[in-house]
Amino acid sequence: MTFRILLLAGAAAATLAACATDDVWVDDGIVAQPIAAAFETDPMPGTGDRADDPALWVHAGDVSKSLILGTNKDEGLHVYDLSGAELQFLDVGQVNNVDVRGNVAAASNDEFNTITMFSIDADTGEVTHTGDVQTGKAEPYGICMGEVDDTVLIIPTYKDGSIQIWESTDAGVTLQRSLQVGQFGQLQLEGCVVDDAAGIAFIGEEEHGIWKLDLRQSDSTPEIVDTIEAGNGLVADVEGLSLWVGEGTDGYLVASAQAADRFVVYDRAAPHAVRGVFTVTESEDGSVDAVTHTDGLHVSSAALPGYPRGIVIVQDDANPTSEIDQNFKIADWADIEVALGLND
Template sequence: MRVTRVLAVVLATGAVLSVAVAPASADLPGVRATYETASNYDDEEGGDADADDPAIWVNPARPGASVVLGTLKNGGLTVVDLKGRQLQHIATPDGGRFNNVDIVVGARIGGRKLDLAVVSDRGLDRLRIYAIDPRGAAAGAHVLTDITTATPPRVFSATEEEIEEQRTAYGVAVRPDPAGGAPWVVASRRHETRVGLFRLAADGTGRITYRAVDSVDLPATFAVDGGTWTPCAEPGERPQVEGMVVDGDVVYAAQEDVGIWRIPLRSGLGRPELVQRVREFGRPAVYDEATEECVFTGPESPSAGKHLSADAEGLTVAHTRFGKVLLASSQGDSTFAAFTPTRAGLAYRAGFTVADGVVDGVQHSDGAAVTTKPLGPDFPHGLLVVHDGENTPSDRADTNFKLVRWERVESVIR
């Protein structure tokens, strides 16, 4: 739920005055994408395809044959080459809705060593597991093979009937096992604050299942400015997490209307710590049923953050020449923020936009993925892939993914 992009000033009479606010992106440098994927149309003719979250698989033998995966919600899963051209399309199971995707390489499960893609199916509250062909783009329409167990367990719902409420598997991030065993999967629950930990396992038939290991519930109400504050949302919804990334023994989780949490991750989930807040943190707002949006009813809070506008979305970690950098999508103002992870939290480095160039720029981005490994002549220093929530020009609901040379990003955040 995005808060409307207005400043609401409470007058002495109790009335609410709304005035336009200049976007933060106006003061930030822009980088330009080199390629983009095809349009995805969120209508019946387009198969209700709505791009959301990307992941990058790096081909160690032929980096130029690396591939990008992208979830398309009801439209399934797409696999593209480094020019954004589709190689493979995977439809959802009946009733499925693919939300997020992450990749793990060299996973040892059931006596095999595999590179895997893990997808959250929020429509059915399951995880889907795909083996990645080591040929990468050279495998053409056979890059991914579904190796999910025949009867995958529900991720969060207690019954099949409960799935109809769609408080289901949402965000997803994968952690390789430090001891060389089966990977761990972190999944968030839609419209709830819960983050769960799961572990992949062989099912005895050559396919892969998973089991629940641990969970943690983030707060839904916060002590702010001498009182309490609950993020505004549609009635019955709680402040959910979607964007997540694993960095060693830590998972960073973006609670959309709150900020970024750092959660210790070993054989279980540790105590969460809020390390970055959105600009709207602590600001009173009410839900307007007529517009189906939240409207501010009070001033900004002194406790608010400075670098992210709700929703806080896609998170990804770049391993650069000057250390690790966490990139976060600031969906509310269509910008990206770069942070240096420190013991104290996240130190802000810089912000940027993906601006119009050879292809159009990026607005209201959800997911993001990055690698700083060389990927051939088009991406000699690495690749950043981001979701574009408003692909243009188009007269339909149109989304896709943009492919950006890493050195262009590095030049504005180093």
Template sequence: MSHPPTSRHKRWLTIAAVAVVTAAAAAPAEAGTPVAEVTATAETPTLFDDAAGGDASADDPAIWRDPDDPTRSLVLGTAKVGGLRVYDLAAREVQSLPAPKAPGAGDKPGRINNVDVIEGTDLAVATDRGRDKLVVYSVDPGRGTGPVKDVTAQDSAPYIFSADQDEVNKQATAYGLASWKDRKTGRIHAVVTQETTNKVALLELTKEAGGTYGYRTIRTIGIPTAFTLPNGKRWAPCEDPGEQPYLEGMRVDPANGMLYAGQEDVGVWRMRADLTGEPTLIDKVKDYGVPYTQDPGTGECVPGEDPGFGGDHLVADVEGITLLERPGGGGYVVVSSQGDSTFAMYDRDPAKGNAFVRSFRVVAGRGEGAIDGADGTDSLDIVNESFGGKYPQGLAVIQDAPDTPTVDGDDGEPREGSNYKYVDLRNLSAATGLGFR
């Protein structure tokens, strides 16, 4: 059932915690299997906070593969208040698109948070966390004015979660993102999460005049925020006052219409991408179920004794999620474990319970001019197809924050930077021993 995109007409659904289905425990890799280590082959220029105090930092990448000439493929990376950056396969910046301006004095400016390339199209979409909207881009490497162009129909781009600009300015706005093109209907959808809450919205892109795109809201649901533990006690993760455990990293598997979504302090959910049915928690963070007390003065959480109900492979926060697809079917769901800078790989097949397979990390290379590793990774993207040249069997792009080494600013204080690492998929295949082809 469709609903108008205005906030007052949205139908708010909540999935009861008692309805949560937990996946059967997945058999881990062989006991003692170490985390695989791989090095990067290239990295993009470092982004820093700008002189005005903005947040021009790398956050989320997406790979656009040119089907006609894969060597012209591009990497799109969000830079928050710094807008969107576009890189070539040599990790050189080829374009910088500014974030949208604030609509009025005292209003929040645009803040491009997550970006996603829509498979099989020349389109990408991004969440504008500052304005609570989607931004739609077209991609054309032959365009003389720049390969990426904003094609958002502003009159058809309503707020996603907010009722008005006052609510937008409070910044409980569009945050995480996943998009896909329905292989049966050809319709393009996006799933968007709300910062600081448990809400997830399903949107449909609408083609407007002049090759522009708007969108409409189909439904909004709430993901569980409290859980019954095996010992019968109720538990919820510790959050800042007024916040719920929220989600950011997401990916839709277009082959079966499943959405994988990371609830940062809880774990990884699998659910239908149309946001119907019951979600399944396929893995939990290690401190799932740990009780805590919260200092009323500082807001700091003091953990109690671990009852042992957490998972083995994810250290909060759960962040970026992508697919590593095998040619002909199969592959892996890859999840960023930000707390220990590793990436957990799960079998892509829901019928196998999305069983855990192996973890890896990106480490620093050796020798002069070597590229540093990826720390505290927020997001990643992987495409297991040939890009020719350096990446004949595929490319992984992984966010790194902070990038090292740090440099001093004009005031002599260190400026922490961030960027994106490029990893040759041949190297990752060899490191994990999985063989992706």
């Protein structure tokens, strides 16, 4: 059982057995800084575990017209504006995860065992379903995209612990490599994210931890980044992974520790030191409920209206009741920087 203790104000944070500030939670010995939600998307009406994974498309000419894509793993893909209002729904089947590079999006479709492709109109922002790529494997689960050395990559992950690396060109999408990543526990993989500049994919094994893979080496093997046994705040299920990308090698890897309702932040650069843990609480005015049991997430360093340091978008299991009208919550990355002292 997880015991959660709200510490009283007035004592030094270092003396956790005594007291800390009145807005710091301690969960199984891990200090998690509370970050208030800024806004939320419209709900996915209905019951059941529906909302799963978000991705942000940034409009090149007018960032205020940027879009949030969100998967509904029962039905298809939802498209929202930066107020959280729904603009489109594409009935393409049971898509689980989604990612974006440029004006192209890809989703893992475990209903049809495909990579489902979308184009996003650079001017209007209209999202169009452009086709499906048969993966040759059952139930593609997670997915991430990357652009490494001018090569666009699409990486679906699978419940048997394997991944595929596909290359996307104007001529089509072709399989370049398959390999085993999951080594422990139940092997199941889902969340992944590509660091384009570093040429690295980070991949989550739900019951074990986070792996990384060098995408520039055709014979590379996975290396461990963190495990749930290490005591850094990561717990099963290891779910969404995303990157806040700064200048050069600066930036942060963010992972969803689903069972503990929290998020672990690591340095983007090796050795990927843990920088802190946060939760997403209800908004300051109480109009947006707190986040629990997050699956997918997306982090962006793009300067958006009202959010010059970027945002984090996280799936919320309960809105506010578990598995009813699920949606996505958005928090200001600047608040996370302050709470975790990332600019100190």
